[in-house]
Amino acid sequence: MRYNKVTPADIDRLKKICGAGRVYTGGKIHEDYSHDELHGLKQYPEVLVEALSTEEVAAVMKYAHEKNIPVTPRGQGTGLVGGAVCTRGGIMLSLAKMNRILELDEANMTLTVEPGVLLMEIIDYVTPRGLLYPPDPGEKSATIGGNISTNAGGMRAVKYGTTRDYVLALEVVLADGTVLEIGSKVVKTSSGYSLRDLIVGSEGTLCVVTKATVKLVPLPERVVSLLIPFPDLQKAIRTVPKLISAKQVPTAVEFLEREVILAAEDFLGKKFPDKSADAYLLISFDGHSKEYVDSMYRQVADLCLEEGADDVLISATPERHEAIWSARGAFLEGIKASTTELDECDVVVPRDRVADFLLFIQKLKEKYGIRMPCFGHAGDGNVHVYALRDDLSDGKWNSVLEAVFGEMYAESRRLGGEVSGEHGIGIAKRSYLLQDLCDGEKTLMRGIKEVFDPKHILNPGKVVP
Amino acid sequence: MRYNKVTPADIDRLKKICGAGRVYTGGKIHEDYSHDELHGLKQYPEVLVEALSTEEVAAVMKYAHEKNIPVTPRGQGTGLVGGAVCTRGGIMLSLAKMNRILELDEANMTLTVEPGVLLMEIIDYVTPRGLLYPPDPGEKSATIGGNISTNAGGMRAVKYGTTRDYVLALEVVLADGTVLEIGSKVVKTSSGYSLRDLIVGSEGTLCVVTKATVKLVPLPERVVSLLIPFPDLQKAIRTVPKLISAKQVPTAVEFLEREVILAAEDFLGKKFPDKSADAYLLISFDGHSKEYVDSMYRQVADLCLEEGADDVLISATPERHEAIWSARGAFLEGIKASTTELDECDVVVPRDRVADFLLFIQKLKEKYGIRMPCFGHAGDGNVHVYALRDDLSDGKWNSVLEAVFGEMYAESRRLGGEVSGEHGIGIAKRSYLLQDLCDGEKTLMRGIKEVFDPKHILNPGKVVP
Numbered sequence: 001m002r003y004n005k006v007t008p009a010d011i012d013r014l015k016k017i018c019g020a021g022r023v024y025t026g027g028k029i030h031e032d033y034s035h036d037e038l039h040g041l042k043q044y045p046e047v048l049v050e051a052l053s054t055e056e057v058a059a060v061m062k063y064a065h066e067k068n069i070p071v072t073p074r075g076q077g078t079g080l081v082g083g084a085v086c087t088r089g090g091i092m093l094s095l096a097k098m099n100r101i102l103e104l105d106e107a108n109m110t111l112t113v114e115p116g117v118l119l120m121e122i123i124d125y126v127t128p129r130g131l132l133y134p135p136d137p138g139e140k141s142a143t144i145g146g147n148i149s150t151n152a153g154g155m156r157a158v159k160y161g162t163t164r165d166y167v168l169a170l171e172v173v174l175a176d177g178t179v180l181e182i183g184s185k186v187v188k189t190s191s192g193y194s195l196r197d198l199i200v201g202s203e204g205t206l207c208v209v210t211k212a213t214v215k216l217v218p219l220p221e222r223v224v225s226l227l228i229p230f231p232d233l234q235k236a237i238r239t240v241p242k243l244i245s246a247k248q249v250p251t252a253v254e255f256l257e258r259e260v261i262l263a264a265e266d267f268l269g270k271k272f273p274d275k276s277a278d279a280y281l282l283i284s285f286d287g288h289s290k291e292y293v294d295s296m297y298r299q300v301a302d303l304c305l306e307e308g309a310d311d312v313l314i315s316a317t318p319e320r321h322e323a324i325w326s327a328r329g330a331f332l333e334g335i336k337a338s339t340t341e342l343d344e345c346d347v348v349v350p351r352d353r354v355a356d357f358l359l360f361i362q363k364l365k366e367k368y369g370i371r372m373p374c375f376g377h378a379g380d381g382n383v384h385v386y387a388l389r390d391d392l393s394d395g396k397w398n399s400v401l402e403a404v405f406g407e408m409y410a411e412s413r414r415l416g417g418e419v420s421g422e423h424g425i426g427i428a429k430r431s432y433l434l435q436d437l438c439d440g441e442k443t444l445m446r447g448i449k450e451v452f453d454p455k456h457i458l459n460p461g462k463v464v465p
Numbered sequence: 466m467r468y469n470k471v472t473p474a475d476i477d478r479l480k481k482i483c484g485a486g487r488v489y490t491g492g493k494i495h496e497d498y499s500h501d502e503l504h505g506l507k508q509y510p511e512v513l514v515e516a517l518s519t520e521e522v523a524a525v526m527k528y529a530h531e532k533n534i535p536v537t538p539r540g541q542g543t544g545l546v547g548g549a550v551c552t553r554g555g556i557m558l559s560l561a562k563m564n565r566i567l568e569l570d571e572a573n574m575t576l577t578v579e580p581g582v583l584l585m586e587i588i589d590y591v592t593p594r595g596l597l598y599p600p601d602p603g604e605k606s607a608t609i610g611g612n613i614s615t616n617a618g619g620m621r622a623v624k625y626g627t628t629r630d631y632v633l634a635l636e637v638v639l640a641d642g643t644v645l646e647i648g649s650k651v652v653k654t655s656s657g658y659s660l661r662d663l664i665v666g667s668e669g670t671l672c673v674v675t676k677a678t679v680k681l682v683p684l685p686e687r688v689v690s691l692l693i694p695f696p697d698l699q700k701a702i703r704t705v706p707k708l709i710s711a712k713q714v715p716t717a718v719e720f721l722e723r724e725v726i727l728a729a730e731d732f733l734g735k736k737f738p739d740k741s742a743d744a745y746l747l748i749s750f751d752g753h754s755k756e757y758v759d760s761m762y763r764q765v766a767d768l769c770l771e772e773g774a775d776d777v778l779i780s781a782t783p784e785r786h787e788a789i790w791s792a793r794g795a796f797l798e799g800i801k802a803s804t805t806e807l808d809e810c811d812v813v814v815p816r817d818r819v820a821d822f823l824l825f826i827q828k829l830k831e832k833y834g835i836r837m838p839c840f841g842h843a844g845d846g847n848v849h850v851y852a853l854r855d856d857l858s859d860g861k862w863n864s865v866l867e868a869v870f871g872e873m874y875a876e877s878r879r880l881g882g883e884v885s886g887e888h889g890i891g892i893a894k895r896s897y898l899l900q901d902l903c904d905g906e907k908t909l910m911r912g913i914k915e916v917f918d919p920k921h922i923l924n925p926g927k928v929v930p
Contacts, residue, residue: 108816184882197662
């Protein structure tokens, strides 16, 4: 695709649409907008536009469509795959200031928001009202628009599913500026192709989300977490499918390694409740009945001890919860702070193949002599693996990274896995996705892209080429 | 679109693909295959082919694609919107004999089946193993392939969602015979556009499903139903959003009217436990804790009594359950047996608009002087309304039907509803869907159809024109 460069006349037009105060060029564009949280990929937009309304988004898209200028939608830029980086230049369309909570409908248990509302703002809004928005990605400063675009998952996916399961209706702007209302507040529908489910997870390549209605559930009255030290990671991980086969329904099942806990302690300057063991499972339970939650956690505790756990530490108070989950929330930052540069992999494999996958990672570490800390969602098969650069030279780092990632994704494919559990494809994982998809799937995805965005101006080069 | 008629040479080729014993023409095609459960729409296929394998389906599709012959996939033909009727002639491709249960994977809680497996067979298979496949449409003799094609909903959608929420992986055959594996056993993914979610609910217009892997959950240990008589339907229905706002999580919330109960009693020749009242709510609860389920049903019972219920009848034994739910399962048959002909509407509105919608139906009955019994899923807003012909002449029936349905769908639109909650669009509801969709949505849906099936040979004329 050939795109036009942004001209001074284009800038003038964008200023007419959005007001001069929300259109930035050159040195006025903050460095933050040249990258997301994936370092190593850096590109400034030609112009940054902050939209305040659907009408502005529609006018910007209509103009960009006429002029054949690429547009990259962006929330808070917390992504990890370069999805919100203007790799082809053009317009960065920030939705961050479209951040109003528009409606809470308690009779229908829905919340309607603009795309720039942060996940933490949703939590703060619904929790005191006795409600829960179940998706729970670690990054609470991400926008709901970004969560929808990547079908964000998070810890509670084991019990509650992912973002797609909670999106009821969307207002979107198509590449040519057309505004569409998709879906409604109804909780079940068989009324034509589900455009909504297609748009969720499409990473800003099909349209721009300008409003969303999401489903809420009652806030569980009882929440308990267990921190369970195991003598080694394999023992810990191999316990998880047994819990599931034993018909237990935990909310979250995370695995932690001592190395990662130590990095998080250093980063936070706070002590973790226990670091006696090499590996841990962190399992949480929630529900509306104390009896049920407590009987479930006791059964799981017994099962873990039978499977070789060293101990079971129960956390049913807010303080203890905070100590454990704040460390869990700082894992990525802790690992980042411990090295010079890193790249990450977000593969998801069937739940019963996680242990095999982690055994393979162990072999890779030894083969390539690099540190590769892991953590993630043992309960849903989604593993976050980090390759750390430490003191490797540019040339060595790039060659090791290519080899390690190539082997990792090939193994995940062999185990029946997929490229990304929750972070998305963006630009960083596209080559691995293309290796996973068969020709027929690629043809269908490219065809769908063409239907929504025939000029390929929306977030070009991401997800599907 | 212009299609070719099926020739004797085509028949020979189909017999080579599937064997002569599974290819039927002319008088050898049973009358059942000329319609589904929607009467009034009748058309025989030119040829009926029963496939036994994915390879056969692929070979049939490849041939039909070359020859430009329409293909209508069919399970058990239990649909209500003409979706599995060969309205453009051509090949009827029956998947009913691809009916093997292929794998139960307890570690990953998945079941892999061929499309012709019946819902009742899945229930019989998983229940003794302590597992539940949550979608629960009334029609248990439907195939899983048909359920996937219509995104079937059912009673338990209030708590558990619909078929789409349980489909993890699909094997499908495209219009040109290409076989694709879509999705996997992983329970969360952000790996490209969700073709899977697009295919679920596409009513055989995008591809033919030849294998499916669905998600199971632990079978709840405690199930309780409440049958709650109310002095009138409005009082009953207006209680439902209050239950939901009160943070209760029932599994199913159905509404029943005496008229419909009497018809079901006549049809079954069995007495319903209570028919003292004009209207009832039938609410069920399930869970893994007796304490929790019992405390929930008691709170709901109290709330219903406060809202004006006459009584609360508790059903916690299998016998009582059977008496109530077998009547519920016979509602459609009972209504059918009570008249000469009927047509049905399956609209879904936001949960808090069901009462307004039923009030409107009451006015329509009076305005047009016909019987219009209703029942359905008050908990998820999905209402089944039947217009009964009784002794109307052809001309009168057709004109009343057109007027009544036009007004009904306009009202559902006004209330923020959608055309179909669970039955699908097929051919019978297409004109109403087209009135609901905006031009942009129609263009996208037509574009998607073109991407999957450029010659429009798959189930032509259904869902999207």
